[in-house]
Structure formats: structure tokens, C-alpha cells
Amino acid sequence: MSNLTMLDPTSELNPAERQLLPRLxxxxxxxxxxxDISKPRGKEFLDEVERQLLELGATVNRYCKPxxxxxxxxxxxxxxxxxxxxVIEGLAD
Amino acid sequence: MNSDSTQxxxxxxxxxxxxxxLILPVIQQLARRVDLQVYVQDDPDFLESLDDINSSDDxxxxxxxxxxxxxxxxLIRRDGKEESGRIVGWDREQWREFxxxxxxxxxxxxxxxxxxSMTEDPGMQEILAAxxxxxxxxxxxxxxxxxxxEMEACYERxxxxxxxxxxxxxxxxxxxxAASDRAASEIVGRVPPDYAECSVEKVAINAVLAGCKPDYFxxxxxxxxxxxxxxxxxxxxxxxxxxxxxxxxxxxxxxxxIGMNSGGNALGQGNRANATIGRALQLLIRNVGGGKxxxxxxxxxxxxGKYTFCFAEDESDPEWPxxxxxxxxxxxxxxxxxxxxxxxxxxxxxLSREPESLALSMAASLRSVAHVKKYGMADAILVVxxxxxxxxxxxxxxxxxxxxxxxxxxxxxxxxxMSGVGGMTEGMPEKFKDKLLNKFRDDGLHIVTAGGxxxxxxxxxxxxxxxxxxxxxxxxxxx
Numbered sequence: 001m002s003n004l005t006m007l008d009p010t011s012e013l014n015p016a017e018r019q020l021l022p023r024l025x026x027x028x029x030x031x032x033x034x035x036d037i038s039k040p041r042g043k044e045f046l047d048e049v050e051r052q053l054l055e056l057g058a059t060v061n062r063y064c065k066p067x068x069x070x071x072x073x074x075x076x077x078x079x080x081x082x083x084x085x086x087v088i089e090g091l092a093d
Numbered sequence: 094m095n096s097d098s099t100q101x102x103x104x105x106x107x108x109x110x111x112x113x114x115l116i117l118p119v120i121q122q123l124a125r126r127v128d129l130q131v132y133v134q135d136d137p138d139f140l141e142s143l144d145d146i147n148s149s150d151d152x153x154x155x156x157x158x159x160x161x162x163x164x165x166x167x168l169i170r171r172d173g174k175e176e177s178g179r180i181v182g183w184d185r186e187q188w189r190e191f192x193x194x195x196x197x198x199x200x201x202x203x204x205x206x207x208x209x210s211m212t213e214d215p216g217m218q219e220i221l222a223a224x225x226x227x228x229x230x231x232x233x234x235x236x237x238x239x240x241x242x243e244m245e246a247c248y249e250r251x252x253x254x255x256x257x258x259x260x261x262x263x264x265x266x267x268x269x270x271a272a273s274d275r276a277a278s279e280i281v282g283r284v285p286p287d288y289a290e291c292s293v294e295k296v297a298i299n300a301v302l303a304g305c306k307p308d309y310f311x312x313x314x315x316x317x318x319x320x321x322x323x324x325x326x327x328x329x330x331x332x333x334x335x336x337x338x339x340x341x342x343x344x345x346x347x348x349x350x351i352g353m354n355s356g357g358n359a360l361g362q363g364n365r366a367n368a369t370i371g372r373a374l375q376l377l378i379r380n381v382g383g384g385k386x387x388x389x390x391x392x393x394x395x396x397x398g399k400y401t402f403c404f405a406e407d408e409s410d411p412e413w414p415x416x417x418x419x420x421x422x423x424x425x426x427x428x429x430x431x432x433x434x435x436x437x438x439x440x441x442x443x444l445s446r447e448p449e450s451l452a453l454s455m456a457a458s459l460r461s462v463a464h465v466k467k468y469g470m471a472d473a474i475l476v477v478x479x480x481x482x483x484x485x486x487x488x489x490x491x492x493x494x495x496x497x498x499x500x501x502x503x504x505x506x507x508x509x510x511m512s513g514v515g516g517m518t519e520g521m522p523e524k525f526k527d528k529l530l531n532k533f534r535d536d537g538l539h540i541v542t543a544g545g546x547x548x549x550x551x552x553x554x555x556x557x558x559x560x561x562x563x564x565x566x567x568x569x570x571x572x
Contacts, residue, residue: 005235
């Protein structure tokens, strides 16, 4: 499976697996990005998510990938990381 | 022998060895008379021309490694499971006595030495240890997925200072450990800020990360031991909002042995030992101690030396005592000293040809350490360049004379240092007003020499503002 083994240089106080980033504690006051990956009906789905987020006091920014077939452009990723506290990606189908 | 019924022999050979080639008829003879198992290191078909040989392919070298084979051929005799003797190379009389076969190898030359076992090829011991004796290492193993890039994996796990690190594979770590006779499991101490227990193995892993050659490892271990001395105050040094960080100075014969730079650009980039020994300590504090910028490391600005700051002293002038000698060591001792220091501030003096003038220049520059009106607060290292050292030598001054002159020139009436003097609110408290103060506390100014032979540019490495008993003191550790 693996092609290389490394020895942990740390005190091993934390788990070896990569950790999730800290979760948001509340939505009120947070800026949430909604990323439409350009699949059919993604917009309708994200419209509903936006409505509910606004009700909970969040600010919503909408983004769109040019095509679902490829990873998001670097510039878009960087914009989202600067402008949002969290992002929800709208996978349709 | 009453244990004959359980007596057996093992023979380790390789085709590439002319002696092993020579003794092929002996192997045939032996196999007909005793219980013989032959292990071949390189070519499993080596014994094809012989009849009824129990031959094993040891191209993995597992048998050879576990049985500590250094030379081929090696013939091992066992009584039961216990080894009762071994012989190496070809010595007819010895083989006859060892095997009990009187006419063994009658047609061969009487003597021919063997060759090195493949287990002794350069670097092979650590590769085999990683494969067959991994219990020597106790650090957690992290297996990368096929799609993971090993350099990026180190970044993603937070192990780096921002620059790439060398992935710490078991083989690399074993090679590092092999450069010291200390056990991998030995505890060096507890590393702040988490005060996590740190083994020799963890030091080795971080030395690999930092890019150290195994040759540097004993020096790295001494650096870590010095950093963990209570009087160095590593915990506070890491946490401080001030600039400071460990500065490593190396003295003694080790400097030449591992190729450290004490000459041109000694405080700069470009020398692997200088760069990676200092970095190994920084990475250890980060990884084992858990000290990271934005976490426990609260530096307002930090300084570039927090990647690495390590250099060797120029000890080419036998009349000029080294820093290590100032600390009570001998010229023949290899010693590391750690100072809680900041960046480099130049002392430019291209005109002084008299020691008096140059010492005054240096003293005037030293006043600016931390703040021109803060006295007894930060220590400093004065790095005297070779051309400045020459001025002192030609003027008949030794290091002690320079030290005394600096001390004298740095005595200042408290009235000149008070808050408000010169329009600056910063300054010494009122209680010092009627006192004569020295810029540095006792034992607070250290003098070393380093640098290229051209340029009348010495340097000040100013220290942490928490010095002495209240903070950090220069510490030294013999390698």
C-alpha cells in the first residue's frame, strides 16, 4: 500500500492522522461560501442552503467552478480561503 | 564429542569472492561428511556444479545479518542450536581441525584470505537493520499512501520550519544513530514547552529532518543537552515576545572534523554543518517540544536566526583564548555553547589602527544593544573579525585587555540613562540615578572571533532582555 515509511519526529502527543481543521462554533456572524461545481440543479440546491444559512445569521458568498470535471482553479480556491470562514461544496446528482 | 549427533555446520559464501570460488571442492567434500547448510549472498546458482548441497538463497542477507557475518567464507559450527565456533577465509589446517576431516582440501593452496561480506557494503548495515531489526527504533511509523509526495507529507504534518526537510526514513535515522554510541532509547531530557520526553532517537529523527550528516550527530546531541540546561531557560526563550532564539557556537577539534565554517560568511549561509546543526535544535523544539510560532512562540518579530544560527569560532590564533576556554575548557576539548541571541549588528571601523580607538568604537556600538539607555538587561556576544583582531594583537592587546577596556568604556553614570534623557521616555528607573552602571551584567559580554580575512567588520549578537538568573545564561556542553 504505502511506498515510504517515515518515523514520527514529534512527541507523539497528537494522533498520527492528519487532523481536521477546527470546526466553526456557530454560524451567526460567520461567512459561509457556497461553491456550485456547475452540475445541473446545483443552483436550486444551494439556493435552499443559502436561505437556511441566512436565517441562522450567517453571511453567504456564492462561488461557481467553471466545470465540475476539473478541480477548482487556484485563484478561486485562494479567494474562498480569504473571503470565507467555511465553505460548503454543492455536489449535485 | 558426545554431541556429534546434533552437530551441524553453516557456511556463508558469495560467488564474487575468489576464495569462495576456490573452496568449491571443499564444500563438496564437507557436504558428504557433515550436516552442512550453505548460504549464498549473491548468486543462488553459485553451487550448481556441486551435488546434493543444501543451499539457501541469502540474497536478502537476512541470515548473514542476523549471524553477524563480516567475511566470506564464514563456516559456523553448532552443537545443537548453540554456535560452538566459527572460522573465516580459507586456512587448510584450521578447516581440517574445525571440521574433523583430515584430508579436507588436499589439492588447494594452504591459505587464502576471504572477502568482505555483502552485509558490510557501505550503508548496508543500516538498510538491513531497518529491514530485520526494526525493534531498535521505537518512534511511531507513518506509512505514506502511494499518491502522497514525501516532501509535501512532511509539510502537511507540520514538521517543518517553512523550508523543506529530509524525510526521516528508518534507514536515514539508523545511519544518524550509528554515528553515536548512545542507545536510541536513552532519554536526553524533557523538551519545552510541552516538556515532552526526548530520546536519542527523536534527536536523530529531527537531525535527519534538518539535513544533518551523521557526522554532525554527536554535536547535535551536545547542542540539545545544552539547550535543556536549566540556566539556559529554553522555555522562556521560546515563549518570549522578544526576538531571541538559541545561537550555537562550536569550539575545538570537531570544527575541522565536520567541516564547519568559522571564516568568510561564518554567520551566513552555505555551510551544511553550520546550517543544519542549528536547524536541528529548532526543529526539535518545534516537533518534540511543541513550540510553534503563533502557539507558545509569541515573538513579535522573531529573527531569521530562528531557522538556524550556528557557527564555529576561528581558533587559528593560538594566543587568543577561545570562548570555550573562557568557559573553563581546554583547547583540545570540542564544546558547544548556546547563547540566547538575536540578529547581527555590524561594528564598522575601517580607520582605527590603535587598540584604544577600536575598543572605543566597539564599546560605543555595544551601547545600542536592546536600547541605548537600557543597562544590565541584555547580554551580548562581540564577534571580533580577523582584521580587528590583528589591530589588537599588533597593538599588544590580548583578549583580557580588550575585555577590560570594553568594561571600562561601558561604565556610564545613571544620570545619562534616566527616563526622559535625550527626549526618550525609555530609560533606567529612577533608583539608578546616582549609580555608575555597566552596560552588561557580570559575565554578560562574551567575545569570540570569526569571519573572513578581509574586512574591518566585527559584529554584535545582542541577547535576550531576560538575562542571568532572571532568564538565560550562556551555557556550554562538551561534545
